[in-house]
Amino acid sequence: MTGGADAGRAEASGDRAVAAGGDIGWVHTGDRVTVLPAEALTVSTGRLVHLPERTQLFVGRARELALLDEGSGIQVICGLGGIGKSTLAARWAAARTTDHAVVWWITAETPAELDAGLADLARAMQPGVVGVLPEDALRERALQWLATHDDWLLVLDNVSDPADLRPLLARVGSGRIVVTSRRASGWQDIGRTVVLDVLGPAEAAELFAGVCEADGGLDALCAELGYLPLALKQSAAYCAEAGITPRAYLDLLSRYPAETFALTAEGGEAGRTVARVWQVTLDRLQDTPLAGRILGVLAWWAPEGIPRRLLEPLGTPLEVTEAVRRLRAHSMITLDGAAIGVHRVVQAVVRAGDEGEGREAAGELLVAVAHWQCSVDEIRANPRAWQSVVVQIEALARYTEPDEDTREWVTLFEWAGLVLGMAAAERTILLLTRALNGHVRRNGAEDDRALGAMRSLTVVIQSAYGYPDLPEEFLALHIRAYGPDDPRTIEARAMLAGALLESSRGRAEELLRENVDRAVRSLGEDARETLSARCDLIAAGFDRGVAAAELELLLARARGVLAEGDGLVRIIRMALISALLDAGRTERALALSQAAAEGARVRFGAVHPEALISGIRHATALWSAGEVERAREMAREMLSDLQAILDEGLFTQILRQIAEGQVSSGD
Numbered sequence: 001m002t003g004g005a006d007a008g009r010a011e012a013s014g015d016r017a018v019a020a021g022g023d024i025g026w027v028h029t030g031d032r033v034t035v036l037p038a039e040a041l042t043v044s045t046g047r048l049v050h051l052p053e054r055t056q057l058f059v060g061r062a063r064e065l066a067l068l069d070e071g072s073g074i075q076v077i078c079g080l081g082g083i084g085k086s087t088l089a090a091r092w093a094a095a096r097t098t099d100h101a102v103v104w105w106i107t108a109e110t111p112a113e114l115d116a117g118l119a120d121l122a123r124a125m126q127p128g129v130v131g132v133l134p135e136d137a138l139r140e141r142a143l144q145w146l147a148t149h150d151d152w153l154l155v156l157d158n159v160s161d162p163a164d165l166r167p168l169l170a171r172v173g174s175g176r177i178v179v180t181s182r183r184a185s186g187w188q189d190i191g192r193t194v195v196l197d198v199l200g201p202a203e204a205a206e207l208f209a210g211v212c213e214a215d216g217g218l219d220a221l222c223a224e225l226g227y228l229p230l231a232l233k234q235s236a237a238y239c240a241e242a243g244i245t246p247r248a249y250l251d252l253l254s255r256y257p258a259e260t261f262a263l264t265a266e267g268g269e270a271g272r273t274v275a276r277v278w279q280v281t282l283d284r285l286q287d288t289p290l291a292g293r294i295l296g297v298l299a300w301w302a303p304e305g306i307p308r309r310l311l312e313p314l315g316t317p318l319e320v321t322e323a324v325r326r327l328r329a330h331s332m333i334t335l336d337g338a339a340i341g342v343h344r345v346v347q348a349v350v351r352a353g354d355e356g357e358g359r360e361a362a363g364e365l366l367v368a369v370a371h372w373q374c375s376v377d378e379i380r381a382n383p384r385a386w387q388s389v390v391v392q393i394e395a396l397a398r399y400t401e402p403d404e405d406t407r408e409w410v411t412l413f414e415w416a417g418l419v420l421g422m423a424a425a426e427r428t429i430l431l432l433t434r435a436l437n438g439h440v441r442r443n444g445a446e447d448d449r450a451l452g453a454m455r456s457l458t459v460v461i462q463s464a465y466g467y468p469d470l471p472e473e474f475l476a477l478h479i480r481a482y483g484p485d486d487p488r489t490i491e492a493r494a495m496l497a498g499a500l501l502e503s504s505r506g507r508a509e510e511l512l513r514e515n516v517d518r519a520v521r522s523l524g525e526d527a528r529e530t531l532s533a534r535c536d537l538i539a540a541g542f543d544r545g546v547a548a549a550e551l552e553l554l555l556a557r558a559r560g561v562l563a564e565g566d567g568l569v570r571i572i573r574m575a576l577i578s579a580l581l582d583a584g585r586t587e588r589a590l591a592l593s594q595a596a597a598e599g600a601r602v603r604f605g606a607v608h609p610e611a612l613i614s615g616i617r618h619a620t621a622l623w624s625a626g627e628v629e630r631a632r633e634m635a636r637e638m639l640s641d642l643q644a645i646l647d648e649g650l651f652t653q654i655l656r657q658i659a660e661g662q663v664s665s666g667d
Contacts, residue, residue: 048102048124051090051155057210057233058091060203067194068092068178074169074191076179080331080343081277082230083196085180089155093178100176102152108179109158109280114168117156118142146172153178160284162186182281185329198227198343208246211236217247224250226303226344231261231274238263258352261345274345275352281330290315290323295332295342296358297365299350300399301392304341310369310392314361339388351399359400366393367408390416394427397434402441410438414453432457446481451488458495472496475511485522487529490515494536501540512537526561532568539575548583551576565603570596577621586625593618612638 065088068075077085090105097103102125106117119138123130125145129138146152152175159165159181169177169190179191187193199207204222207229208214225231239249253260262275285291294311301310311320324340327333334341350358369389393416396409405413414435420428436457439450454474478492497511516537519530531554538550555572562569573596580589600614615638622631 047097047100048104048121049097050120050124051093051097051103051105052086057207058087059206059210060199061088061091064088064194064196065092071192071194072176073174074177074179076181076187076191076193077196078181078184078187078193078331079196080228080346081182081281082228082274082345083198084229085182085196086157087229088196089157089178089180093153093155096153096176100151100153101149103155104152105155105157107158108156108164109160111164111167114156114164115139118168121145143168143171146175148173150174152176156180159183162190165190182331183329184331199229199232201227203227204229204232207232208236212240214246216245217250221246221250224253224344228274228343228345230277231345234263234273253348257348261349261352275349278332278346278349281332285326285330285332288323288326290319291326293358293361294320294323295327295346295350296354297362298333298340298342299347299354300359300362300396302395303344303347304336304339305388305391306340306342307388307392308338308340310365310389313365313368359404362392362396363400363406363409363412366396367412386419390419394431397431402434402437405434405438407438407442410435410442413438414456418456429457446477448481451478451481455488455491455495485518487523490519490529490533494533497536497540508540509537509542512540526557528562528568531558531562531572535568535572535575539579544579544582548576548579548585551579564599574617577617581621581624590618590621590625590627593621 061084064077068077068088069092077089079085093103093105102121104117104121104124106114106121108114108117115135119135119142122133122138122142122145126141129141133141146154150173154175154177156165156177156179159179160183162181162183163186165179177191179187181187184193184195198204201219201222204225204227205214205218208218208222211233221235222232225235235246235249238244239246249260258275262273282292282295294314297311297314298306308324311324314320315323324333324335328335332342332346366389393412397413413431417428417431417435420431432453436450436453439447439453443450445451454477458474475489475492475496478486478489482489493511493515497508497515500508500511512533515533516530519527519533523529534554535551538547538554541547551572555569555576558566558569558572573592577589577593580586580592597611597614597618600608600611604611615634619631619634619638622628622634
């Protein structure tokens, strides 16, 4: 006890309140006096340390440990369940056992557990009171000791509600308190918060290897588990005991997610598996049913960058806002402006337990918000505005099976693939393939929608990877569905010819010449399809000696019937520039490419993708013509503009290579 004039005085007020006399030889509980035995007068003079054994497997967290070192008074470690809050607190406290007379750990998920922990502290300080005083008197004894001393550190683990601590904080003195909690808010009047995030990839691998020697697939497993410490420890312990590799565990996870997330090694805590660790939080959110429904929807979307506006149809603005607030308050989601994030393991566990309601709602919301509320023109005008929606559609396609697709989902996947376009070929192919399979399964291979999806898919594959191997049946399907002269059949014939140019040049030429003949007869000389068919035939190079002259005539004709900015005009011009360079007519080729680049800058502005792409083509033409310095100068001027709006993709790489002289004039 601390000294002072009133050190020997104590009063008890209220039912069962405790007052300790100066010699602690008697206890007044407010309704009776308990005389303590002599041995109960002895207070432990040595250091008292009570910490869990949770520090053997500990990696990283240097920043968080430093924040705890810098703090004083009350600090709160908050974050998602399983993220390592308790392990961090135990590690930090274990390094402070020589700095305090008492270092005491209390599991404080409920007020009753907090009271029990304080009573245990009293027993440890004065073993003589064991069996003499009731629990509430022991708790009071501990509170009085904490109120009159400052050489102590309490760790209050897994606190559910900041309000649960107010009775304690109103009584204790100036010692140190570290709180761990899944609650991310409500601590502003209590103490400083330390928000805990997942481990980094290297730290996650180190944590896993500390339990199980990894052999194959460790990086992929760590990524799939979202670098969550609890999931990593659980999987590592199971792999070690079962004698399987991370890759094998990953396979179990993909095939049996619900069962695998509940697995634990022998002797492991069943309540500490990732399948159980968030159930307590979800139980606390039952008074806000919409919160659980929203989490069920978010489980089928991407783990981050989810637009909050997608959730608007689920309730009134107040209801949705309150549900989102509560999910965030309990660390089940994160917010970044108007975007929502969810840990991928939380998503996986929720998906594993979903009976269909969350999946169906996730699809319905995407159909309602993304597909029906925009037009093709709106997408073309501002494609980036829809990218965040497309990401959610991609996630839905990954997490669901094709046989679950509704008619609306099939259309949704096709729409998303078209929004992505050529900029993300692999992602586009996934969505368009899913749409194609859905159309075929529902309506047959010769249905208009199936053939349309097939053409879209083929165009994307051609643009990204060159011409794929297409069967003759691809053209036969179109002839049976539309006839041999329909514009869609003409397009399919051109696709098949492109696929055969390398392997069967004679058959490719036959198809291209047939396309020209059929287009002229059925559509006329000035039809777009006819102009495109002639361009395909000339550009294929069957008669290279006259290619440039024929393309000059074709370009003049196309300019007479099509707008200057039309895509086909650009294609014919590009083919002509290549033919002119092949023929050694560099002056004419460069004049055309320069005019195209300058025209695009005037029409669209210097940093518009069309202007930048035209500029890249001109720089490439300059290089091919041997104008190396002019090509480099132009590339350097454009590089900063290009990087401002495009990622480090193919165009940026080409431009940098030209600017830095990393390609030869023959490339």
